[in-house]
Amino acid sequence: MKTITPDRLDQFFSSLEPVWELRLPILLPDGTRVIGSLNDGPLALHGGAVSGKPTAAFFPQQSTLFTVTDGAMQEPPPADRPLFIVGFPPRDLACLRFIDRFFADGWRDDLYFRLRQRATVAGLSGYCGPGGSLISPAGGDCDLEFFWDRSNWLVTAYSETGRKIIAGLPETATPEAAELFLQVPAEFPDKNETLIRHASELLRTNRVPESFWAEIGDRCIACTGCNLACPTCTCFGVQDWRSAKKTERSRMWDSCQLDGFMREAGGHNPLGSEAERTRRRIHHKLAADPQKWGEISCFLCGRCDAVCPTGIGIIAVARELVARFR
Amino acid sequence: MTRTLTVCPYCGVGCTFYLVSDKGRLVGVEPSTTHPVSRGGLCVKGWNAYAFVHHPDRLTTPLIRRDGQLRPASWDEALNLVVERLQAVQAKHGKDAVMFASSAKATNEENYLLMKLARAVFGTNNIDHCARLCHSSTVTGLAETFGSGAMTNSISCFDQTDVILVIGSNTTEQHPLIGSRILNAVRGGTRLIVADNRRIRLARHAELHLRHKNGSDVALLNGIMHVIIAEGLADREFIAGRTENYDALAESVADWTPERTAAATGLTADEIVAAARLYAGAERAMVVFSMGITQHSHGVDNVRCIAALAMLTGNVGRPGTGVNPLRGQNNVQGGCDMGALPDLYSGYQKVADPRLRDKFAHAWGVSSLPAEPGLPLTRAMDAASEGRLHGMFIMGENPMLSDPDQGHARKVLENLELLIVQDIFLTETAAVADIVLPAACFAEKEGTFTNTERRIQRLYKAVEPPGKARADWEIICDIAERAGYNGMRYTSPAEIMAEAASLTPIYGGIAYQRLAAHGLQWPCPDKEHPGTPIMHLDRFTRGLGHFSPVVHRLPAELPDAEFPxxxxxxxxxxxxxxxxxxxxxxxxxxxxxxxxxxxxxxxxxxxxxxxxxxxxxxxxxxxxxxxxxxxxxxxxxxxxxxxxxxxxxxxxxxxxxxxxxxxxxxxxxxxxxxxxxx
CATH class of the missing domain: 2.40.40.20 (Barwin-like endoglucanases)
Incomplete structure (x- = not known):
């Protein structure tokens, strides 16, 4: 296990820039924390999960699929340098693992893997959660992991690339520090975990009446933020922009909370009411995905609850649902 | 990957977000998690606000109509022609034969400049913008009753109120992040009255949904005030200490019994009594309104009634109260504040006042400024068809679709001697113009927008404009220069704001370095002033609040056998x-x-x-x-x-x-x- 002192972090990351395109947790001018470039704000590793889905690095809100100019098709050029992304707490790593499976299944999503395959991902854990709270280490699911022990960053590599990146760092000063990393339970039990499993169980056993979804749907303003902030939401729409000489096809994040998402050309819509769309949003994560993928696809990152203007993110809905129908 | 903080270009709520760009192209948005209004959320338009910016339909070059076709031209050709033809129309028909339409989509600085261009360079007060079509009734009605036409309270007040009366506003759809606050407030125990005959989302959460007849708002509000007075629910202390002309109001609503009101509105007498008791019984009550109140032939009367209702119950000048017109466009508040109005300079300073004319003339380095108020935008079409208006310069508006009676508007616009349109797309209006000037959109320039709660906020440039498109402020300055005026040389929008602030008392303390991430709320009269979240605290802007009694008038056109x-x-x-x-x-x-x-x-x-x-x-x-x-x-x-x-x-x-x-x-x-x- 390696170690790095906080004062050497900037220098360490800068030294990687010739090879990697760096994306790190940064603090933007108004205090918003995101994964971004150091040109946009200072490094901000503390504070837990950043706002905005970290998986956007591989699946941006909008991306060009190809352009056709005078009959010749061109794909976007590959990036100059592969991505090196720091800032995935274990829950975000779980999200990434989930969408890696999703995008690889059946036809493989070339656009996603063009960015994902070359990328190096670093986890973030230790006493760097909100207010200095503990984030348990992931212990894998990434190339390397940074663990804040309240004085230094302990760094462990899980892949060959990870080992190469941290090769030049000194070994951990004290065995106690390394011990601390290992001692922290790998599981992260929390009450939301229990809650979401309970909600999933209620849905799968069909114990939630339609009237509940009508009530929640009444509070949905169709902002689509829940989907756009969710690291495991993968739906996208496709558009063509045509001008005299060029056609550009791109894709953008879509949302199952929109009427147009499922509306058929003739106008019929199997998800034609807010109640049905809201039901689908929660069902998909808590009932359909466990059936298809063997796991609930909400990893409790809290982003949909944070962006929802009316308080009906998945954790809030699960809480109401469990309180009323358990 | 770069992130640039900016203000949403859609409604007047004024949410901020970061535009995410990659190699000069926008690829998404990310909400600000610290903004006091949006608090980490956005509506669907905000989440998609990046998506039109690089559309292939964007205007990329100036266009001049030749042989009936709009053809590409250089900036030199286009702008020289703009000046030459505006001057020719004025030489032939007089200074007031041209009109400038400013834009609630443009920045404060650009609105200030277009108003300066119209008045100082082209010598006409014919300057207006789409506030004429949305909240001109509010500006007129609240100026008379309170002394200021803006939202009295702040968006944060929705978290601190006991009762909200929403009348003529589909808030969750048109001001979604305010509508959301109302929904949250209701879940927290705030009681909601919705007066709107459409079953809008808020109505599903309302304790009372009043589906009154279209155009019967005066009757409804007079009826509610009647009950409040009759049942002794009025705030006598507030009326005595803060207001004038109460007796005239009391007399004017004396006949509006619940039964008479019911007959006029299509509601039941019980609904009217219940609404009165609910609103007046609250310790803190807010009124929220929008186009359902203002866009009537008696829009100003509707606003007068709302102002009276709030004063009657002492619901002004405290947190969680107030008269809260929700401004529609991202910068319609700023367009008004900056004087893109035919009778007012920036800061609602009257052009009819010779002292103020002198002040502006002196600052702008011109010998005199026109004294007669100009044409409102909505009278321009008639003025043109009557031969009093021959040329229009339209910045960022599309009257061909937004004006009433489209057939008439089309005929007039097509027959103008000169039509110049400055916009980001070839709108239906631009398509019939003689000269089209390509402008930068919100993501491609700097400046400030003022939201509905009077919060002045900065937008920052995220990407370059397409082709030869330029920021509106740069185009306006260039036109002024070519017209022989040298008083519009600025190196940045910050300099323009510095000038506007020096001439506009309510913006006196506004400077870019003070705006930081969350802006300041006017009135902000000096550099130390912290801004004003709630207006009319101890006194109304005009001194005493004025009760303006109103007689109920029916809409101008009612259904009949032919049009039922x-x-x-x-x-x-x-x-x-x-x-x-x-x-x-x-x-x-x-x-x-x-x-x-x-x-x-x-x-x-x-x-x-x-x-x-x-x-x-x-x-x-x-x-x-x-x-x-x-x-x-x-x-x-x-x-x-x-x-x-x-x-x-x-x-x-x-x-x-x-x-x-x-x-x-x-x-x-x-x-x-x-x-x-x-």
Whole structure:
């Protein structure tokens, strides 16, 4: 296990820039924390999960699929340098693992893997959660992991690339520090975990009446933020922009909370009411995905609850649902 | 990957977000988690605000009409021609033969400059903008009663109130992040009254939903005030200490018994009494209103009643209270503040006042400024058809679709001697222009917008404008220079704001370095002033609040045998005005792809019209084909239609009858007929 002192972090990351395109947790001018470039704000590793889905690095809100100019098709050029992304707490790593499976299944999503395959991902854990709270280490699911022990960053590599990146760092000063990393339970039990499993169980056993979804749907303003902030939401729409000489096809994040998402050309819509769309949003994560993928696809990152203007993110809905129908 | 903080270009709530760009192209948005208004959230338009910016339809070069066709030209050619032709029209027909239409989509600095260009360079007060079509009734009505036409309180007040009366505002659709606060407040125990005959989302959460007849707001509000006075619920102390002319108001509502009000509004007497008791019984109550109040031939009267209701119950000048007009456009508050109005300089300083004319003339380095108030935008079309107006310079507006009585507007715009349009897309209006100037959009320039709660906020440049497009402020300065005026040389929008602030007392303390991430709320008279979240704290801007009694007048055009339905018009959640941006945003356009009209199931059954049938809707002005949406959103006898769509344009039907004081058109009531297409 390696170690790095906080004062050497900037220098360490800068030294990687010739090879990697760096994306790190940064603090933007108004205090918003995101994964971004150091040109946009200072490094901000503390504070837990950043706002905005970290998986956007591989699946941006909008991306060009190809352009056709005078009959010749061109794909976007590959990036100059592969991505090196720091800032995935274990829950975000779980999200990434989930969408890696999703995008690889059946036809493989070339656009996603063009960015994902070359990328190096670093986890973030230790006493760097909100207010200095503990984030348990992931212990894998990434190339390397940074663990804040309240004085230094302990760094462990899980892949060959990870080992190469941290090769030049000194070994951990004290065995106690390394011990601390290992001692922290790998599981992260929390009450939301229990809650979401309970909600999933209620849905799968069909114990939630339609009237509940009508009530929640009444509070949905169709902002689509829940989907756009969710690291495991993968739906996208496709558009063509045509001008005299060029056609550009791109894709953008879509949302199952929109009427147009499922509306058929003739106008019929199997998800034609807010109640049905809201039901689908929660069902998909808590009932359909466990059936298809063997796991609930909400990893409790809290982003949909944070962006929802009316308080009906998945954790809030699960809480109401469990309180009323358990 | 770069992130640039900016302000949403859609409604007046003023959410901020980061534009995410990659190699000079926008690829998304990310909400600000610290902003006091948006608090980490956005509405669907905000989440998609990046998506139209690089659309291939963007204007990239100046265009000049030659041989009937708009053809590309250089900036030199276009701007020299702009000046030459504006001057020629003025030489031939007089200074006031031209009109400048400013834009609530443009920045404060650009609105200030266009008003300066009209007045100082072209010597006319013919400058106005689309506030004329939305809240001119508010500005007039609240200036008379309170002394200031803006929202009295702050958006944060929705978290601190006991009762909210929403009248004529579909808040969750048109001001979604304020509508959300109302929904949250209701869940926290705040009681809600919705007065609007459409079954809007808020109505589903309201304790009282008053579905009163279109255009009967004065009767409803007078009736409510009658009950408040009759039941001793008025705030006598507030009335005595803070207001004047109460006796005249009391007398004017004395006859508005619940029974009479019920007859005039279509409500029951019990509903009116319940609304009065609920609103007046609250320790803190807010009124929220929007176009449902203002866009009537008696819009100013509606606003006077709302102001009176708030004063009658002492609901002004405290947190969680107030009269809260929600401004529609991202910068319609700023457009007004910056004096893009025919009778006012920036800061609501009257052009009729010789002292103020001298102040502005001196600052702008001109010998004199015109004294007569200019034309309101809504009178421009008539002035042109009567031969009093021959040229228009339109910045970022699309009157061909947004003005009432489209047939008339089209005829006038096509027949103008000179039409210049500065915009980001070739709108329906730009398509008939003589000269088209390509402008930068919100993501491509710097400046400030002022939101509905008077918060002045900065936008920052994220990407370069397409082709030869330039920021509106740069184009205006260039025109001034070519017209021989050297008083518009600025190196940045910050300098323009410094000048505007020096001449505008309510913006006196505004400077870019003070605005940081969350801006400042005016009035902010000096550099140390912290801004004003709540107005009229100890005294009204005019001193005492003035009760203005109002006589109920009916809308100008009511249904009859030939045109038996009331048509009311508005917007949908997914589109913005004439759709130039949202119809070019994939997800928004997919959501509402075409024109429609809402029709009550009983009416539909009687007329043999089914959901999604094509129907023909006709009024005395015109007819349109559109798709029927059979829904209980509307009451029987009333139809609703959005005005976004060029095919099936609601404004082909609307009535260009104006409020006599504010010149706002009666978009909310006209008489139509609807029939199934064969």
């Amino acid at each position: 339905f009331v048509l009311t018009t508005g917007r949908t959640y997914f589109h913005w005005h004439t759709g130039s941006m949202t119809r070019r945003t994939h997800l928004l356009a997919r959501e509402e792809p075409h024109s429609f009209i809402e029709l009550h199931p009983d009416d539909a059954a009687r007329l043999g019209i089914r959901h999604r049938d094509m129907v023909l809707v006709s009024s005395r002005r015109g007819e349109v084909r559109t798709e029927a949406r059979v829904t209980d959103m509307v009451i029987a006898g009333v139809l609703f239609m959005p005005f976004h769509f060029v095919e099936g344009a609601a404004n082909a039907l609307t009535n260009n009858v104006l409020d006599p004081e504010s010149s706002i058109p009666e978009f909310k009531v006209c008489a139509v007929r609807v029939e199934k297409m064969p």
